[in-house]
Amino acid sequence: MSRATGWTILIVGVALAGGLLVGSTSLSPSEVWAGLRDASSPSASIVRDLRLPRVLLAFAVGGSLAVCGASLQALVRNPLADPYLLGLSGGAGFGAVTAMAFDFGTAWAVPIAAFVGALASVALVYQLSLVSGRRLDPRVLLLAGVIVGSFASAMMTAIITLSPVAQLRNAFLWLLGGLSGASWQALTIFSAYAVLPLLALLYQARALDLLALGEEPAQVLGAELERTKRIVYLATSLLTAASVSVCGIIGFVGLAVPHAVRRLRGPMHLGLLPLVFLVGGAFLVLADTLARTIVRPLELPVGVVTALVGVPAFTVLLRKTLR
Amino acid sequence: MILEGRHLRVRYAGSRENALDGVSIGVEPARLTAVVGPNGSGKTTLLRALLGLVPLTEGEVFIDGRTIAHWSRAALARVVGVVPQREEVVEEMTVDHAVLLGRYSRLGALGPVGVADRLAVDDALARCDVAQFRTRAVQTLSGGEWQRVRVARALAQEPQVLVLDEPTAALDIRHEMEVFELVRHLVHQGLAGLVVTHHLNLAARFADHIVLLDHGRVKAEGAPDAVFRADLVTDVFEWPVAVHPWKDGSPQIIPLRPGEPDFPVAL
Structure with a gap:
């Protein structure tokens, strides 16, 4: 077993255990265990209906966002690429809020609207970043992402403020990302939208290895450039949209995690992406566990915790990139 | 002919001139072809056209007898190995x-x-x-x-073809010789070789066939001593040169300084 795999198993184990054991109601490990095993035990409803879906949803969302980050970083050859910084999350949030405000239908329809929003942002960011010339400048790309992201949040704020729909009143909290709405239904919706894009990205793993060399070098080594680009932008938009729809805008998960895993596992994406998923999942479970315990009985939006970790990571990577 | 371009014409979007203007070129096994020419003469565009990396305005590229449109990138990569410039x-x-x-x-x-x-x-x-x-x-x-x-x-x-785009840019003498010796050796073992280079003297010593490009057209092609003539090189590169054969017979090009014998008074 490689060092990277060992670490991953350890981190995932600690995160899952922590997420299940810690909460606003204090339960002993044996009570949690009983709740998991036996539906009639007194702790069963807390463990099964609250903690387990929340931990699993955090795991799935964290893993998906981290895989998005790793894939986008390879595609645009920039270690700072991440669904949040590239404006995908903002666009997805705008789409989701619009769908909710105008009552487009069920919880199943919200991710579709978010997907449209994310795709629109990615197209806009891409166009803006080409202004400086044909070559994709990493600095201009990030700037474009941040600009499109801020525009999307301004629009979201406007819709939330003006909308008469009652459930949007809580949306300000949701904007910062939170898993308090986690449920088995949310997990089902998320998984239904996430499985296909995750597999599609894994299928592009080798093309991503090649794309990290640049577009023409990748092509002469056998990559179908346009197809890979299309798949990666579609898949990351859909994953981001599904995440934003169930738990709001959570930034920076896609930044620190892929970087750390690359250092352990090396740069080849076929082995890297599964580990990035697991570590990203564990990271968000831990962040969420912190978010709901450090200011008990209040709860911080999990996006606040990921930002506390993510911004220092961003600083380190920024120095590295612009050096 | 394993890799062949016929009457290739390329015009980049927004440009009024053809970057490549009716160039035909063929690459054969166990033969090293060198493409040379001044900056902007179309060398890199020719390579990109042969590799299907730029849309052709006119002409066709054949690989193993089939037109390049029928090749997937992966299938192409199994036949043509490329060392990109950057x-x-x-x-x-x-x-x-x-x-x-x-x-x-x-x-x-x-x-x-x-x-x-x-x-x-x-x-x-x-x-x-x-x-x-x-x-x-x-x-x-x-x-x-x-x-x-x-x-x-x-x-x-x-691969059956090895393509190199300026493989010795920014290398010192030892390393550029090592790279060319390696390429020559591989071609000797049967690969078809195509190299784009600014090193006329290395091209003259290592290549079997020289293609001299000028303003997107083939100005001359053939064995090194047929292409590297003082008048031709002077004309294409717009700088006076003298050409002297080295001991192995390969023509070696020496750019002249003003005042040297052979230097034309009216430049």
């Missing part, structure tokens, strides 16, 4: 991994790395004399070592 260096990558990328066109999306792939990588590392670096991170290599690793990656593709 690429991004992925810092965490080892030499072993970098050369394994040459096998990707044979692995498919999820296929495992098999014995044949390992052997091809070993063989390519050995032929380029870089096996001793295999566990090193690529960014720790010198320019010459990195260039040999990239040739090894192209060999791991087990």
